[in-house]
Amino acid sequence: DTEVTQTPKHLVMGMTNKKSLKCEQHMGHRAMYWYKQKAKKPPELMFVYSYEKLSINESVPSRFSPECPNSSLLNLHLHALQPEDSALYLCASSSRLAGGEVTQYFGPGTRLTVL
């Protein structure tokens, strides 16, 4: 199984809502990633978890709160978002942090719209 799954596929939320994005993989990978991708732009790294610990936070606003409850799951909690946060949110995993023969596997993404 080389699949990363993400739910929901689409999400529409208001600026006062609280919602969560979920990501799951069963490849035994110990590094998991959140990326944000705007239309016609490359993915931008947001967070990296290694062995369930946050190892990289790319200066992301606190209205985005990541959580890694176990080695297979990665959540992204959303609160008080702005319309400019509308984007495709991609989750990825790899066997370890990049530094060698490492391939990142990406999920299909969650299309988020903030009204």
Added chain:
Amino acid sequence: KQEVTQIPAALSVPEGENLVLNCSFTDSAIYNLQWFRQDPGKGLTSLLLIQSSQREQTSGRLNASLDKSSGRSTLYIAASQPGDSATYLCAVYSSGNTPLVFGKGTRLSVIA
């Protein structure tokens, strides 16, 4: 800071043509380089991963080369098909806090 550039930004070719997509990076101290495909509104599909010690990798009609010293990689697609239409992203693994740096991609359209 590592920067990745992809040329051209967009490419339209007739079906059956062979084509080359280019990727360049500023810092040659990389661990490896990965080519991805992305269909509109979808996630990324890994196509090829080239380690820094390798010169090329092949998968079916795809061949990726790496010249680490000059900071360049190419993705060669043979006998292009309409189903190859997508955005192709080059990404580099290098040292530092950001494990993966992406180029802006090349949007490919293969016309039947």
